[in-house]
Amino acid sequence: MKYPRKLSSGANNTVIVLSDTEVAKLFTGDTCSDIGSEAEKMKFANAVNELIVKFVRLDYNEELQAEMLVMERLRPMDYCAYEVEIRELWLDVFEDELYALHQAGFVHRHLIRSSDSGGLAFDNILLTEQGLRLIDVGISALRSQVGNVIFKKYVEIELQEMKIFRTYFLNR
Ligand SMILES: Nc1ncnc2c1ncn2[C@@H]1O[C@H](COP(=O)(O)OP(=O)(O)O)[C@@H](O)[C@H]1O
Ligand SMILES: [Mg+2]
DSSP states (O other): OOOTTEEEEOSSOEEEEOSSSEEEEEEOTTOOSOHHHHHHHHHHHHTTOSSBOOEEEEEEETTTTEEEEEEEOOOOBOGGGSOHHHHHHHHHHHHHHHHHHHHHTEEOOOSSOOGGGOSOTTTTEEEETTEEEEOOOTTOEEHHHHHHHHHHHHHHHHHHHHHHHHHHHHHO
């Protein structure tokens, strides 16, 4: 299906532009992920800090016959937009915020794109004028939902992925 004002397509969903400040992630009949749970996880993380893209509202588009997860529009730029010294500062903030989310009971789980789905390795980590931001909480997990044992495992993996990202980001 061809969507008007398409911004980008990820592994599962298409994202379209709504305005200068808002985009919508489309969930259609053939989307296997659940929009309600994605919205709840986003709201949870938004209450902790600014790292995860901000949730705006849920909506339905009759024309496109699609459920819409409306969110803050980010303006990503190439990682090379900033010199390495500045990137190190952005990384420190990013790590602190990620740890704070873990402490609060939220783990993102998708810093690195799985190798079988193509695309860029880190396309869920966007560099903006305000630093690094995270999108796509599709497979994120809350401690309250998965329990302590699984949550700790996910956090362990995320910390490993964070290290890989640090190396990539500073050498990009
Ligand atoms: N808030 C946003 N602002 C700007 N671009 C976005 C935003 N959210 C998603 N995108 C773009 O849309 C793509 C797909 O979104 P994403 O949430 O990662 O879906 P998927 O689950 O399909 O990977 C992203 O890789 C990114 O390029
Ligand atoms: Mg994605």
